[in-house]
Amino acid sequence: MKSERLYFIDIVRAFAILMMLQGHFIDTLLAEEFRDPNNPIYAVWSYFRGITAPTFFTISGLIFTYLLLKAKTKGNEIERIKKGFSRGLFLIIVGYLLRAPIFKWLTGKFDTYFLVIDVLQCIGLSLILIVLLYVISLKKTTFFSYLMLVLGILIFMTEPLYRDLNLENVPLFFSNYITKSNGSVFRIIPWFGYVAFGAFIATLFFKHLHKKHFKVITIVVFVVLGFTLIQYSSYFLAKLSILFNVDLFMKSASYNYLFTRFGNVLVYFAVFYSLENYLKFPLVLKIGQKTLSIYVIHFIIIYGSFTGFGLNRIIGKNLNPTEVTIGAILFLITVCFISFYNVKTNTFIYQNLRKLFFKFKN
Numbered sequence: 001m002k003s004e005r006l007y008f009i010d011i012v013r014a015f016a017i018l019m020m021l022q023g024h025f026i027d028t029l030l031a032e033e034f035r036d037p038n039n040p041i042y043a044v045w046s047y048f049r050g051i052t053a054p055t056f057f058t059i060s061g062l063i064f065t066y067l068l069l070k071a072k073t074k075g076n077e078i079e080r081i082k083k084g085f086s087r088g089l090f091l092i093i094v095g096y097l098l099r100a101p102i103f104k105w106l107t108g109k110f111d112t113y114f115l116v117i118d119v120l121q122c123i124g125l126s127l128i129l130i131v132l133l134y135v136i137s138l139k140k141t142t143f144f145s146y147l148m149l150v151l152g153i154l155i156f157m158t159e160p161l162y163r164d165l166n167l168e169n170v171p172l173f174f175s176n177y178i179t180k181s182n183g184s185v186f187r188i189i190p191w192f193g194y195v196a197f198g199a200f201i202a203t204l205f206f207k208h209l210h211k212k213h214f215k216v217i218t219i220v221v222f223v224v225l226g227f228t229l230i231q232y233s234s235y236f237l238a239k240l241s242i243l244f245n246v247d248l249f250m251k252s253a254s255y256n257y258l259f260t261r262f263g264n265v266l267v268y269f270a271v272f273y274s275l276e277n278y279l280k281f282p283l284v285l286k287i288g289q290k291t292l293s294i295y296v297i298h299f300i301i302i303y304g305s306f307t308g309f310g311l312n313r314i315i316g317k318n319l320n321p322t323e324v325t326i327g328a329i330l331f332l333i334t335v336c337f338i339s340f341y342n343v344k345t346n347t348f349i350y351q352n353l354r355k356l357f358f359k360f361k362n
Contacts, residue, residue, distance in 0.1 A: 006205065007280040008273040009063050010288030015272065016056040017291045021298050021335060022328040023049040028302055028312050029319045029327065041321075053119070053186070054194050054261040055268055060123050061198025062205075065130060065148075069141060069206040077139070084131040091124030094296065098305045117176045117184040120295070125177065125188055126195040145203035148196045155193035156258040157237070160251035162189055190258055197262060201269075215273065222270035229263030286340065293339040301335065 026045070036042055064084065071080035099114040133151075137144040167175040176184045208214050234256040241249035272279065287294070304310025319327060 006063075006066065006209075007285065008269070008276040009059060009066075010285045011272045011276065011279050012055065012059045012268065012288070013063070013291050014284045014288035015268070016052055016059060017287065017294050018332055019049065019052040020056065021294070021332050023052055024298065024302055025311075025328045025331045026324050029315050029317060030321070030324045031317050031319060034321055050257075051261055051264040051268070053191075055265050056119070057123065057126070057191050057194035058198040058201075058262070058265050061126065061130065061195035062202045063198075064127055065134075065199040065202035066205055068130075068134065069202065072139065072141075081131050081135070084127050088124040088126075088128035088131070091120045091127070091292075094292075095120030095124065098296065098299050098303075100306065101308055102306045103308055112172055113183065115172055115176055116182065117186055117188075119186055121177070122186040122188055122191050123195070126192050129188075129192060130195065130199055141203055141206065145200055145207075148200040148203070152193045152196035152200065155190050155196065156262075157252055158248065159190050159258055160248060160255070163255075193258065194262065194265070219270045219274050222266045222273070226263045226266030226270065229259050229266070231263075233259035233263065287336060290336075290339045294335055297338050298331075298335045301331075 027049070034042070037046070068077070068080050068084065071077045095118055096114060098120070099116065099118070101109075101111075101114060104110070133147060134144055137147055162178065164181075165179045166181045167179050170178075172182060176182050177188045180187060204218075234253045237249045237253035237256060237259075241247065241253065299305055300310070302311050304313060
């Protein structure tokens with residue numbers, strides 16, 4: 001099989017993390033009087049901000065699964081599986097640490113808010129689930145591919161069943177991964193659906209990347225399927241509800257943000273894949289490879305991890321559009337600069353987590 005690096009993956013990751021940074025900055029500091037949904041600029045910003053997380057989850061599933069499948073051809077599949085577990089655990093631990101109010105704990109004040117689930121815990125658990133499902137699939141790429149596709153569709157179509165789920169009798173540590181009633185920002189469902197779709201796309205790249213015209217065909221499929229999901233997925237769900245007399249499909253159609261957002265993600269993929277040769281600048285690729293460091297740094301600055309003093313408390317929602325725009329640009333530059341030049345790689349931590357994992361397994 002032809003070995004080819006997918007530069008567009010790093011490009012999409014770079015775009016997604018930068019969108020996440022500016023989105024969090026503006027949402028945290030823009031004054032309430034300027035949050036007018038009827039204002040076209042704010043409406044467009046809000047819409048595209050809503051695509052950021054789906055893009056990040058989908059590309060995470062794509063890159064991890066693609067590397068896993070490539071490892072299979074190189075004979076180091078077991079090592080990649082172990083690395084997937086340790087990386088998933090690492091992300092979960094970091095996700096909790098970022099919300100740990102250490103200074104409050106030192107003063108004897110304790111609450112359960114740090115147990116809410118955010119992006120890192122969801123992605124970490126998703127990577128672990130991908131590995132488990134791959135092993136359950138007996139490492140058969142075709143079966144695993146269909147399993148990921150079916151899981152993604154089922155998770156999205158059944159969203160009304162768990163939309164307002166409340167698990168009062170389940171320990172908070174576990175229920176926060178499934179219900180948003182305790183304040184979790186992200187939950188494993190429906191967000192694992194995007195990771196599953198990303199894993200499915202990875203299997204297609206792995207199988208067909210070397211074929212002639214694959215890139216052109218893939219871009220066309222991404223565009224057509226993306227716009228179809230954006231424009232007609234609600235219509236198809238409503239038709240399914242009528243055809244099979246299943247009210248669940250109609251409920252999904254009436255609040256269909258999952259399939260439409262995935263349509264947006266596919267259009268993003270098409271754009272960046274088609275422009276891959278023009279956007280693979282070293283700086284862009286480096287940003288795409290430093291997403292974890294960038295995410296951690298931005299979280300500490302904005303939300304005041306550990307200390308409780310971030311921009312959300314120091315400045316608050318008090319900036320006008322001009323101030324918040326200039327501030328967002330400076331914030332992006334500052335966070336990327338810190339990540340590039342003042343943060344060591346996570347190699348040491350990853351190695352030690354993997355050692356602990358191997359010890360536990362043995």
